[in-house]
Amino acid sequence: MLTSRISSLPLKSILPCSHLLSPLRIPTRSLNVAIIGSGPSGGYALKYLLSSPLNSSNNLRINVFDKCHTPWGLLRSGVAPDHQDVKNASNDFEAAFEREEVKFYGGVEIGKTLKLHHLTSTHKIIILSHGCSTSNFPSLTSSPSPSNVIHSKNIVDWYNGVPGVIGPILNSKNGVLKVTIIGGGNVTLDISRILLKSVLKCPSLEESDIVERAFERLRREVGRVEVRVLNRRGGMQTAFTIKEFRDLTKMTGEDMGINIKKEDIEKSMNEESLTELDKSRPLKRLWKLLSSVSSSPTTGTIANLSIEYFLNPYGYTVDPSTNTVTSVKCRVTELEGEPFKQKPKDTDVEVDVETDLVVWSTGYKGEAIEGLERYFDNGVYRCEGGRVGVEGGCRLYACGWIRRGAVGIVGTNIQDARETVRRVVEDFEGGEGEGGGEGGGVEEVMREEGVEWVDWEGWKRIDEVERRRERKRVDEQIREKIVDVDEMMKIGKYL
Amino acid sequence: MYIPLLRPFLRPFLRSPTVPLTVHLPRHPLAVRTITTSVPRLHDHSHSHQIPSNKISIIFHKDQSSPITVPAYVGDTILNVAHRHDIELEGACEGVCACSTCHCILSSYLFDKLEDEGKGASEDEEDMLDMAFGLEENSRLGCQIVLTKEMDGEVFRQPFATRNFYVDGHVPKPH
Numbered sequence: 001m002l003t004s005r006i007s008s009l010p011l012k013s014i015l016p017c018s019h020l021l022s023p024l025r026i027p028t029r030s031l032n033v034a035i036i037g038s039g040p041s042g043g044y045a046l047k048y049l050l051s052s053p054l055n056s057s058n059n060l061r062i063n064v065f066d067k068c069h070t071p072w073g074l075l076r077s078g079v080a081p082d083h084q085d086v087k088n089a090s091n092d093f094e095a096a097f098e099r100e101e102v103k104f105y106g107g108v109e110i111g112k113t114l115k116l117h118h119l120t121s122t123h124k125i126i127i128l129s130h131g132c133s134t135s136n137f138p139s140l141t142s143s144p145s146p147s148n149v150i151h152s153k154n155i156v157d158w159y160n161g162v163p164g165v166i167g168p169i170l171n172s173k174n175g176v177l178k179v180t181i182i183g184g185g186n187v188t189l190d191i192s193r194i195l196l197k198s199v200l201k202c203p204s205l206e207e208s209d210i211v212e213r214a215f216e217r218l219r220r221e222v223g224r225v226e227v228r229v230l231n232r233r234g235g236m237q238t239a240f241t242i243k244e245f246r247d248l249t250k251m252t253g254e255d256m257g258i259n260i261k262k263e264d265i266e267k268s269m270n271e272e273s274l275t276e277l278d279k280s281r282p283l284k285r286l287w288k289l290l291s292s293v294s295s296s297p298t299t300g301t302i303a304n305l306s307i308e309y310f311l312n313p314y315g316y317t318v319d320p321s322t323n324t325v326t327s328v329k330c331r332v333t334e335l336e337g338e339p340f341k342q343k344p345k346d347t348d349v350e351v352d353v354e355t356d357l358v359v360w361s362t363g364y365k366g367e368a369i370e371g372l373e374r375y376f377d378n379g380v381y382r383c384e385g386g387r388v389g390v391e392g393g394c395r396l397y398a399c400g401w402i403r404r405g406a407v408g409i410v411g412t413n414i415q416d417a418r419e420t421v422r423r424v425v426e427d428f429e430g431g432e433g434e435g436g437g438e439g440g441g442v443e444e445v446m447r448e449e450g451v452e453w454v455d456w457e458g459w460k461r462i463d464e465v466e467r468r469r470e471r472k473r474v475d476e477q478i479r480e481k482i483v484d485v486d487e488m489m490k491i492g493k494y495l
Numbered sequence: 496m497y498i499p500l501l502r503p504f505l506r507p508f509l510r511s512p513t514v515p516l517t518v519h520l521p522r523h524p525l526a527v528r529t530i531t532t533s534v535p536r537l538h539d540h541s542h543s544h545q546i547p548s549n550k551i552s553i554i555f556h557k558d559q560s561s562p563i564t565v566p567a568y569v570g571d572t573i574l575n576v577a578h579r580h581d582i583e584l585e586g587a588c589e590g591v592c593a594c595s596t597c598h599c600i601l602s603s604y605l606f607d608k609l610e611d612e613g614k615g616a617s618e619d620e621e622d623m624l625d626m627a628f629g630l631e632e633n634s635r636l637g638c639q640i641v642l643t644k645e646m647d648g649e650v651f652r653q654p655f656a657t658r659n660f661y662v663d664g665h666v667p668k669p670h
Binding site: 091414415 | 585
């Protein structure tokens, strides 16, 4: 670590005869590493690569590609706008991008705008950290996709300013919007919180970086909101974490209520679940909070959240005239199986959940980069400690969600990235390997292919514009994100 | 309030038999120096204006590697000291108790002492700890522990870098 600090010092600035050094600083060959994706996993991989022995003993050059024109992946487009503290991790990555040996190529999608072979011919090592962005959900109906059924990704992308996302249709009736969210993880709570805060007119949402296109429509079209979260299993199998839920409980008051049915809590306490409870400190603390909320349910005048368990959606009632779902048909379930492997089993009892908007918040899946399908299984790259394989002489590694599946928080990537980088270093020290990265620089290839990109300086200009743009809401607002790719390119394109 | 009461019941599973117990190094600073093999790696100038009596040393211990003794000042947080000395303790949220990446494990002595003095983990900190990997009975967040004179010579152990992030079987869902 100390050595990496020294190597990052600009030699020119401390040595008097620096002009003589320049020829020495252009080595015969550089060790080119490509990182695909600049989210938390790519960011930590970059950070640890820079402080690894690879950087002190080689002429390392790291190229970070992102299909978005902006960096930070889910820190920008996943983490909820009112959770700015979580986004602080990007400050750490920013420092890495400021270094001479690191380059950012925004708006370059590997496998599409730039082919895989273009990368393997210009790099020795590729770290795949492109995350999981596929969002499938069962259709549950024979009618062509109803207009008010979406995946959670759609609504999250919408309020977080991913370019080109139109967002959900808000079919409020007299200003009341009934939202059904299927699946109860932290994404579900994020979406619920944004909807609730919007009708409650919370300053923390106004000051956040929620984009105006979403904020304005929510304000205009939704006056009251009723969110119902449907879980297939019981309370002890709750997927969200206590912090996110406690945030919501702190919002309750005259205008907002949270409801968890007492029967659901009682039914959740089967013997197998109690075994699960006994083995987990986080669950014990969460269970205590869930139980206390269920024993004193509250009803608010304009915003309500209800968390419901043992419901399995199996169909919709569709209004054919508008092709919209008016209710979600559910079967009541019960649990079966061993502790930690309990599954929901349908019973004959049915429940109809009236709704104006259905959000499937059942997680994300990964997709292989074109050309790497044979290393791919079940939404992740098959790998051992991060090693994926060798392609055209170039060594491939994986890191983050695309390595372990779409679970875990920002910090989970730390262990992951450290292990992957450790493998990269081990392999490199064991021998450079044949081929890969022998060609010219990737920038030349991109120019030949007519690929345009946003470089690091370009992103800094975009960032500056977003922070300085005129505010439509309050002065405290952190930034107003640019949601148009053409506008981003106009400001940030590398010439 | 709730956690201390629960602690005796948590004990059997929080500290699994495969995880070695906290290494109890002698707490006297001089004694510590004689057994520490690594030298502080960066000399610390940042607080040189402070009066010497505020200067203490603390020890970071990670996995199987040798413990690292570093100088520190009363009033600083564990996270700040770690960063100043290039100790591998992240702090993704920059020390505002919004992530769990500066998780470290205290000696039972210090942990209990802080609890007794009313400086135990707040509800917010406990909530974040629930998401930390390698959680143990004496786990705290480094950003929430402010050094005092009495912490001279204390060992702060970093969680074991195991693939089983969640020893208790808990798998958090994505944000």
